[in-house]
Amino acid sequence: MRPAPRALGRLGAHALVAAGALVMLAPFYFMFVFATQARGDIFQLPPPLFFGAELAGNFEILTTRLPFWRNLGWSLYVALASTLLTLLFCSLAGYAFALLEFRFKPALFALLMATLLLPSFMGMIPSFLVMDALGWIDQHRALYVPGAASAFGIFMVRQYALGAVPRDLIEAARLDGCGEFGIYWRIVLPLLQPVLGTLGLVTFIGSWNNFMAPLVVLRSASNYTLPLALRSLQSPVNTEWGALMLGSAIATLPLLVLYALASRRLIAGLTAGAVK
Amino acid sequence: MNEHVNPVAAAGLPSARAAGTAGSPVPPQPVPRRRWRVSPRWAPYLFVAPFYLLFAVFGLFPLLFSLFLAFHSWEPTSGLAAMRWVGVENFAFALDDEWFWKALGNTLWLALASGLPQHLVALGLAVYLQGLRPRQRDLTSGAYFLPYITSTVAVAIMFSSLFSTDFGLVNALLGAIAGIAPIDWLGTPAGLQAAITFIVFWRFVGFNTMLYLAALQTIPAELYEAATLDGASRWRQFLHITLPGLRPMMYFGVTLSVIGGLQLFEEPFILTGGRGGTDQAGMTAAVYLYRMAFDFNDFGGASAMSWLLCGVVALLTWTTNRAFAVRRAGRA
Numbered sequence: 001m002r003p004a005p006r007a008l009g010r011l012g013a014h015a016l017v018a019a020g021a022l023v024m025l026a027p028f029y030f031m032f033v034f035a036t037q038a039r040g041d042i043f044q045l046p047p048p049l050f051f052g053a054e055l056a057g058n059f060e061i062l063t064t065r066l067p068f069w070r071n072l073g074w075s076l077y078v079a080l081a082s083t084l085l086t087l088l089f090c091s092l093a094g095y096a097f098a099l100l101e102f103r104f105k106p107a108l109f110a111l112l113m114a115t116l117l118l119p120s121f122m123g124m125i126p127s128f129l130v131m132d133a134l135g136w137i138d139q140h141r142a143l144y145v146p147g148a149a150s151a152f153g154i155f156m157v158r159q160y161a162l163g164a165v166p167r168d169l170i171e172a173a174r175l176d177g178c179g180e181f182g183i184y185w186r187i188v189l190p191l192l193q194p195v196l197g198t199l200g201l202v203t204f205i206g207s208w209n210n211f212m213a214p215l216v217v218l219r220s221a222s223n224y225t226l227p228l229a230l231r232s233l234q235s236p237v238n239t240e241w242g243a244l245m246l247g248s249a250i251a252t253l254p255l256l257v258l259y260a261l262a263s264r265r266l267i268a269g270l271t272a273g274a275v276k
Numbered sequence: 277m278n279e280h281v282n283p284v285a286a287a288g289l290p291s292a293r294a295a296g297t298a299g300s301p302v303p304p305q306p307v308p309r310r311r312w313r314v315s316p317r318w319a320p321y322l323f324v325a326p327f328y329l330l331f332a333v334f335g336l337f338p339l340l341f342s343l344f345l346a347f348h349s350w351e352p353t354s355g356l357a358a359m360r361w362v363g364v365e366n367f368a369f370a371l372d373d374e375w376f377w378k379a380l381g382n383t384l385w386l387a388l389a390s391g392l393p394q395h396l397v398a399l400g401l402a403v404y405l406q407g408l409r410p411r412q413r414d415l416t417s418g419a420y421f422l423p424y425i426t427s428t429v430a431v432a433i434m435f436s437s438l439f440s441t442d443f444g445l446v447n448a449l450l451g452a453i454a455g456i457a458p459i460d461w462l463g464t465p466a467g468l469q470a471a472i473t474f475i476v477f478w479r480f481v482g483f484n485t486m487l488y489l490a491a492l493q494t495i496p497a498e499l500y501e502a503a504t505l506d507g508a509s510r511w512r513q514f515l516h517i518t519l520p521g522l523r524p525m526m527y528f529g530v531t532l533s534v535i536g537g538l539q540l541f542e543e544p545f546i547l548t549g550g551r552g553g554t555d556q557a558g559m560t561a562a563v564y565l566y567r568m569a570f571d572f573n574d575f576g577g578a579s580a581m582s583w584l585l586c587g588v589v590a591l592l593t594w595t596t597n598r599a600f601a602v603r604r605a606g607r608a
Binding site: 013017020021023024025027028030031034042043044047089092093095096097100101102105108111112115117118119120121122123124125126127128129130132145146147148149151154174179180181184205208209211212215216226227230231234235241244245247248249251252255256258259263264266267270271 | 313314315316319320321323324326327328330331333334335337338339341342345352397401404414416417418419420421422423424425426427428429430431433434435436437438440442443444445448478482483486487490535538539541542545546549561562565566569570575578579582585586589593
């Protein structure tokens with residue numbers, strides 16, 4: 001008599017998890033559905049469940065209300081700049097911490113790890129003042145320079161380099177007269193490719209989604225990145241919901257594509273701190 | 277520059293020496309282009325320098341400056357000269373400020389109300405996923421993890437439409453399925469907090485599931501086999517093998533949730549239009565800090581509050597640590 005209830009329980013678990021997965025995905029579905037609906041139609045009873053015909057209309061509103069392509073371009077520019085700088089600085093430092101010997105290494109590494117514990121809001125106010133003093137307010141470099149050598153990224157590269165780069169290879173190259181930077185560029189960097197791919201994805205997504213830093217630093221609407229631009233469309237009255245949903249959908253689309261292409265790698269990268 | 281090194285990298289470890297010394301057509305150049313060469317002695321410092329430079333300028337200096345500011349009264353528009361030493365006045369003001377306590381209470385409540393279900397569901401889900409075949413497991417975990425990588429702003433905007441009172445999808449569904457009268461999610465304190473809690477839960481439950489799933493893979497299967505042979509029920513196996521095996525990850529995950537939960541900013545900020553919502557029910561500590569500085573122009577007061585909040589975060593992280601340490605000691 002045991003197997004029957006157990007099978008029933010299994011079935012129940014399957015159904016529950018599947019329903020949960022639907023709840024997880026539903027907001028994305030409706031984001032895309034609403035992006036094709038007129039403002040008046042989104043808030044009907046019952047709400048629209050399928051795609052409408054207002055995609056072009058919403059797009060028109062979106063591009064007249066916002067310098068949308070500029071905003072998209074800035075998001076892309078900041079995300080790429082931040083990714084490239086992060087890959088350079090994190091691979092250099094991660095390699096050094098993994099494979100080179102130098103004085104104060106343990107202390108320097110401990111300091112690096114300690115900075116991971118600082119809550120993000122601690123920097124919000126004073127970093128605004130620093131940007132102000134540097135004349136970086138409303139400048140995009142204020143978004144990609146400060147975090148370019150991320151402690152998390154350095155840690156990630158270090159963990160990987162420990163297992164992936166043979167010390168003998170570095171010694172051999174050094175004896176052959178290869179310079180220190182040459183060793184990094186020609187030997188270490190190619191071997192670090194897998195972890196740098198993951199770190200690049202994580203950094204790009206983090207920058208693409210960043211809201212707090214641009215909110216504090218950027219001032220003019222033509223300099224806004226996408227999240228800020230979308231927020232500026234939101235108002236207590238008369239929000240153009242269809243256009244806003246279309247903008248949100250466009251901001252989400254690249255992430256969905258990246259996720260479809262590299263979900264395993266992304267999940268591994270984002271949970272890396274824990275698993276290692 | 278040193279072309280002869282290329283084959284070393286390509287050929288791999290064993291042939292490295294041979295390729296460099298004998299196989300290479302170009303002999304190693306003695307001390308070429310000195311000014312571009314970094315001595316092995318200084319190279320490591322050069323390689324790690326960017327982090328410490330950037331941290332000094334954009335991390336450490338701002339922190340020290342905010343500590344300095346916390347003891348001053350200052351509006352940035354009036355210039356550095358207008359800074360006035362006020363001692364602990366800013367701290368006294370914060371501790372006496374009704375909104376500060378309100379924000380702190382909101383933050384703690386939202387962190388608990390979204391964090392606890394998150395971990396309970398993630399734990400159950402991870403155990404369930406562990407029993408699936410790899411393909412189904414990847415597909416299901418992929419769906420649950422997706423919210424974690426998407427733009428919080430886009431998602432919060434989406435939810436503010438789903439949760440709207442008169443014609444939002446959530447109310448429409450609740451009405452159709454359970455016959456519940458429309459709930460004013462975003463206009464009442466309890467509704468707003470419920471909506472924020474749900475969005476945070478929705479965004480992080482998949483992340484925690486993946487943490488637990490990774491930890492489950494490290495529990496040796498022999499433990500379960502032995503327990504089954506001994507006639508232990510599945511529930512007992514869960515209690516005595518799975519849970520203890522997951523404890524280190526639980527500590528890590530809970531710590532992340534505590535730290536993350538106390539910094540909650542974007543969801544309430546978007547849902548309340550940056551103002552904190554009805555009766556300040558959506559005003560978290562980070563939102564209040566932002567308003568203090570950028571809406572009310574009180575940078576000294578905001579700095580003092582950020583240090584008080586940092587203390588709270590440190591205290592709670594420490595408490596989490598203690599809680600898990602005591603449990604560990606009790607088990608051993």
